[in-house]
Amino acid sequence: MHIVYRDKEWFVDQELTVNQMLKYLKLLPESVLVVRNGQLIAEDQKLQPGDEVKIVSVISGG
């Protein structure tokens, strides 16, 4: 799968849950949303090798 977060990207070819992915990337589920193939998904969902994953940061400042 192809994972995009801000200006970074990763390629992963194994199945894993959203929670596992966030843990690997050291991101708090409280601070982001995960979109798989254009659709918002919850943290217990499984990601497959072919998925296009976008992690959206939800924290804004100012």
Add this chain to the structure above:
Amino acid sequence: MRCRRCGNPGAINMRQHKLSLCLDHFPEWFLEQTQRAIKNYRMFAHAERVLVAISGGKDSLALWDVLLKLGYQADGVYIDLGIDHGSSYSARSKDKAAAFAAQHPAARLIVVDILHLYGESIPQVAQRRHRPQRPCSICGLIKRHEMNRVALEGGYDVLATGHNLDDEAATLFGNVLHWQVDYLRHQFPVLPADGQGLARKVKPFCRFYERETAAYTLIRGIDYIEDECPYATGATSLAHKETLNRMEHDSPGAKMHFYTNFLKAKEAGLFAAEETAPELHPCPQCRQPTSAPDLCNFCRLWEEK
């Protein structure tokens, strides 16, 4: 985690409410909760005219969308700050606001161009005032003044902003760290009009986590500016949000209780307004109330040019 309303896979899990909802039922819940906050805090009624402060970001556009969906008379005001910083930040955020307005024929967008009206953009004022790196306090002063002006001149009953619970909790956290009692007195989802030139101000999203307003804009396909204002980097409010989210991660609901119990304590009389509030008088130039002798801080900003 299945949707509590239909049993389909949940698109968002809100641990603080022990609630999962799907792509169909989350927006429905989001509208219901907003309506509830508007009613519980007596923010405004359907007969009243609402002015929504639009930045082009997720919270303000989500708020405008929700108010229109709930059948309120809601117009938007966008303040063009003239911030470029090599990324055309203001121009791009204004485009998002204008694109939203164009898709909603019932909605009117009022654009206030600071450079055009007062002869200087925010970075230019900040430069003249020797604060080129940190224009935020000047920017805040200008935004508050101009939104209030547009609300009063346009005959709006209330000014609504998209502040969410994370914004409010971060502000509260900062105010408590420094025991800024005066700010704590004035932090509330509804601030009444003072009858002397300050519009009523409301925050209908004050009980939503930032993650929830973001989820709403994503699900509804609202196009917003994802980038931050270039001057927001390193803001203490961002650091406070991170701290609160770490606490929230270890103990779901911590952030919510921190804020909502503060509101309850206030309603019970904690940090009540001082009886001897500072005396306000209308600014001789713009007529907005001020405690400064003579001209208000906003008008003084341009006097010294």
